[in-house]
Amino acid sequence: MNKLVAASLTALMLAMGSSSAMAEKITWSYSADLASLDPHAYDNTFNLGVLGNVYEGLIERGPNMEIIPALATSWEVVEPTRWRFHLREGVTFHEGQAFTADDVVFAVERSLSAGSVIKGSKMSSVIGAEKVDDYTVDILLNAPSPILINNWGNWYILSKSWAEENGISASPTTEEMQKAYSATHANGTGPYKVQSRQPDAKTSFVRNDDWWGEFEGNVTEVDFRPIGSAATRTAALLSGEIDLAIGLPIQDQDRVESAPDVHLLSGPELRVVFLGFDVDAEALPESNLDTNPLADRNVREAVYRAINTDAIQRVIMRGKALPTAAMVPAEFHGFPKDLERYPFDLDRAKELMAAAGYADGFSTVMECPNNRYVNDEAICTSIVSMLQKIGITVELDTMPMAQYSPRIQDKDVRRGIYFLGLSPGNIDANGLMQELVHTREGNWGTFNAGRVANDELDAIIEAAVSEGDIAKRDTLLAQSQQILHDEVYFVPLHQQTLSWGVKDDIDLIQRPDDVFVWKYATVNN
């Protein structure tokens, strides 16, 4: 009997030993957890970036953001407002359902629903989808959109039958979408499957060996562990507890570079962080004034001039940020390279405040995330002090991104000033304009948290969506960026830089939108 136990124990240990030798595992960390497993519930590059390993869209973005076919193998423009997609055959979802045109129609419908937060960024100009046959689907537009598929790098397809089985509605409200079955369960077609999930602690993924594509890397298991504290994340990397820290604190970059066995990966990120204003003339709630001072262009320019971006860049960002006058990164199509910042000038700022009739200042609220952008909370705190110098008393309200993101997209919430950084998936200046600047109506302006409503801008943005002639379109993009600058609807601060701390024995690709694609990663032993 004892022998039998001993033998089976030995066999068990051997089995365990061999399986762990075969498993190529990566444990990585970021400052925040996934807000949801639902690919349509949050429009957040990080969240969608992680889900992109589990779910797939018609197209995907390659290592250099190039567009490559994914669930669609080819497409053609049948007529300017009708695009035809030929779908990949023989693809199955993780739970076994076959992927067909019905699933695409379902995803379009769900993304277009009234409560959808992604209809602005992914569904711009889209009005519906039609199944042609099981592996062909037509996407219908209300106006020509030459760069339609550029928006779809992180727009994913759910299984329709799985959704129906689990009560996942095709037309949910925003809140229903956040609480759907799919917020806690995932069933994609992608190269990795969700194995287990403990919110705020650990989410484990395993390789989907039935995936239709070829794995370039060798990673079979992925653990994602959010670590909120910057110092703890660095410590975890240095001690070998994690293999990769995305969003390595910039103050720890030197330390990681000098440490053995780990190195730093950095480069410009496709994201400009900025301040937005609520520019609606109606007085803000909880304000003692009967009008909104931020509706006055002069006040906005005063705020712009009161912010010392050089100090932020030198002290808070330690030189690891690129101050900019533009709302889009230099890599974007339509980057206005000739724009110049309104220089930092406190005297001029005070003059502008006086000219607007606010010589004695006013008080307002500023909302800011505290776990999303590089040193977001520190930047916001410093801006509060800077605005104090021109008489604006700011009450700072910081919150984690899981709360901040839906709040920013809620059209009923008003705030004086807010801090945000968008990275539109289409890498095009107009993408930002469509989401952030166009008056909020229909699919437009889903991120227009400041109630910007400028008819001239709306017309230019809409024209730029449909314009097929590149030179004409570029003129439109330049025009809209100039108006944005002249009207001071926003204060661009800087373009962020990527900051990843990686173990030396891992080869991976750092995509410029700060997304980690696991199928390209290789663990060398």
Add this chain to the structure above:
Amino acid sequence: MSDATSPRRGPAAALSRFFDGDLWYNFRTSPLAVIAAIIFFGLSLAAIFAQFVAPHNPFLAPDLMDGMMPPMWESGGSQTFLLGTDDQGRDVLSLILHGMQVSLFVGLAAVLLSVVLGVTLGLIAGFFGGVVDAVIMRIADIQLSFPNILVALLIDGMVSASFGRATQAALALPVLVLAIGLSDWVQYARTVRASTLVERRREYVQAARIMHIPSVIILFRHILPNIMGPVVVIGTLGLAHAIIAEATLSFLGVGLPPTQPSLGTLIRTGNDYLFSGEWWMTVFPAVTLVLLSLSVNVFGDWLRDALNPRIGK
């Protein structure tokens, strides 16, 4: 009647009686207690008068360009900022003084709350006994089975969930007091109940009862003064505990907002810069916290021994 036999009255007389008494003698001859008291009262005075003592006003717009300066004796340091500056350019010394003020206020208020609550419930339980005693003490037992910090976290979470975002920051201080105070009353209640059980059988209580003096008056006028000794001792030790609890909650990010410096929030923000070599942002507030709680603890220990008649000197 001569002066020697009549009890002296008035505050001056009370003071001189105190300085003639055993307690003061005991204190004078215990160097550790004297050192602890000097440190504690020194720090407390500096905190109370932070507005006048602190070299800078950390609430007035700091200049970001002064950020991350090391202490004055390190290279790159400046005479203006004795202990250096934080990531926002605020003077660390001034932040510590103002932060200590908040920590002490929260500590004292929380102890006061738990003393009032614990003593009242303890008196009632001990005096009336029976069902009242059973109910109060079982509640105490239940709460004792949770770690204090968990109870504080629960209260903090409940309060912030039931109030809107706007009021949350304004309420941070009272919520913190409430959370720490409510999580700490059990040991007062237990001690007071035990003492009351002993006292209520004494002759003076029996006499008062025979005279039909109302229970409330017996409890608070007759029994309470006789059991205050241990309460004072636990209260002193509890102060150190409450200060650390405040720092813990703020360190975990559920205490005070980052714009309102307390020792805990200072240690938390500074903690992010430990790896990059800006040690002064977290080490100085941490050392202050250690000094503060250690001095209170040492003083409390001495007080316990001094008030305990069984440990004679």
